[in-house]
Amino acid sequence: MNTFFKEHTVKNEIQSWKGFADSLRSKEDKEHFKEMLREYYQYCIAISAGPESFPSEELVLALISSQYKKIILWLMEKGFKI
Numbered sequence: 001m002n003t004f005f006k007e008h009t010v011k012n013e014i015q016s017w018k019g020f021a022d023s024l025r026s027k028e029d030k031e032h033f034k035e036m037l038r039e040y041y042q043y044c045i046a047i048s049a050g051p052e053s054f055p056s057e058e059l060v061l062a063l064i065s066s067q068y069k070k071i072i073l074w075l076m077e078k079g080f081k082i
Contacts, residue, residue, distance in 0.1 A: 036066045
């Protein structure tokens with residue numbers, strides 16, 4: 001599968017989740033979720049290098065990674081040594 005096709009597939013996957021983001025009640029939650037989707041798109045190049053798979057798997061992994069990153073940064077701000 002070529003890189004263009006995978007990138008197009010990733011863009012479609014992101015677009016399919018925008019309705020979910022729009023349905024979130026608070027503006028902060030909406031912006032946070034949209035930020036995670038933007039971060040997911042940044043992984044597109046790495047995803048394109050991988051084997052063929054269903055795009056939602058990459059999305060879920062990117063969302064989980066984004067959350068762990070935010071938690072680690074928050075803990076470091078609070079003085080925890082990681």
